[in-house]
Amino acid sequence: MTSEQPRIERRGLLLVLSSPSGAGKTSLARALLDTDPDIRLSVSATTRKPRPGEVDGEDYWFVDEAKFKAMIEADEFLEWATVFGNYYGTPRAPIEAAVSKGRDVLFDIDWQGTQQLAERMAGELVRVFVLPPSGEALEARLKRRAQDPDHVVAKRMAGAAAEISHWAEYDYVIVNGDLGESIAGLKAILAAERHKRERMTGLTAFVRDLQAALT
Numbered sequence: 001m002t003s004e005q006p007r008i009e010r011r012g013l014l015l016v017l018s019s020p021s022g023a024g025k026t027s028l029a030r031a032l033l034d035t036d037p038d039i040r041l042s043v044s045a046t047t048r049k050p051r052p053g054e055v056d057g058e059d060y061w062f063v064d065e066a067k068f069k070a071m072i073e074a075d076e077f078l079e080w081a082t083v084f085g086n087y088y089g090t091p092r093a094p095i096e097a098a099v100s101k102g103r104d105v106l107f108d109i110d111w112q113g114t115q116q117l118a119e120r121m122a123g124e125l126v127r128v129f130v131l132p133p134s135g136e137a138l139e140a141r142l143k144r145r146a147q148d149p150d151h152v153v154a155k156r157m158a159g160a161a162a163e164i165s166h167w168a169e170y171d172y173v174i175v176n177g178d179l180g181e182s183i184a185g186l187k188a189i190l191a192a193e194r195h196k197r198e199r200m201t202g203l204t205a206f207v208r209d210l211q212a213a214l215t
């Protein structure tokens, strides 16, 4: 006998990945987005210049400082921060629409943005911090990415300790040594969080119908 998995209504969750630059957030995010059709990426706006291969509207919305400031004034960001001298922010409208439709959203944002989301959307938020397996591995990954000039790599290494100091503000931690294992861990976190009772808004009605069918 085969049976269909019933769809229980639930609120969407916001899955945040933070880490020092180079620890592997983007790699983990891509792996999840490529294999899980039920989660989509929050595309941030930034004043940082695009790296080779980055696509406007896919990796980031690349905007100039005047445009970014106008978006702040118009209250278009759910959160925003300056990181390594550039502005980064999460456009509000797509996130609010996704959550109300029960869709999950993945964020690659820093600790400052995560704190702002915790103030505004605590019930939806799942925070995951990604650590590198060692300092040498982090430096090697930043250099191997080889898309940023040396002084940018140095600035990111120098910022790593400060970013790492926020690890205890997160719900889960992944030490990203083996990428495959880290992806498996991230998927397990997401699967468990999707089963959280408080998030399953359709459960009361579902159980009521189930009980009615049993009596």
Ligand SMILES: Nc1nc2c(ncn2[C@@H]2O[C@H](COP(=O)(O)OP(=O)(O)O)[C@@H](O)[C@H]2O)c(=O)[nH]1
Binding pocket: 018, 019, 020, 021, 022, 025, 026, 044, 045, 048, 079, 080, 081, 083, 088, 089, 090, 108, 109, 110, 111, 112, 113, 114
């Ligand atoms: N607060 C906040 N941080 C962001 C946002 N988008 C990206 N970031 C963070 O900005 C930092 C720099 O990102 P990026 O320039 O893409 O470099 P990378 O993380 O080294 O690939 C990372 O810590 C990101 O998580 C955003 O919308 N809001």
Ligand SMILES: Nc1ncnc2c1ncn2[C@@H]1O[C@H](COP(=O)(O)OP(=O)(O)O)[C@@H](O)[C@H]1O
Binding pocket: 019, 020, 021, 022, 023, 024, 025, 026, 027, 028, 141, 142, 144, 145, 176, 177, 178, 179, 180, 182
């Ligand atoms: N577990 C891992 N083992 C080895 N290399 C990795 C691992 N995770 C990521 N990388 C590599 O390290 C570099 C930085 O990873 P990336 O995902 O861009 O980090 P972030 O988004 O946190 O800056 C990339 O070249 C990526 O391919």
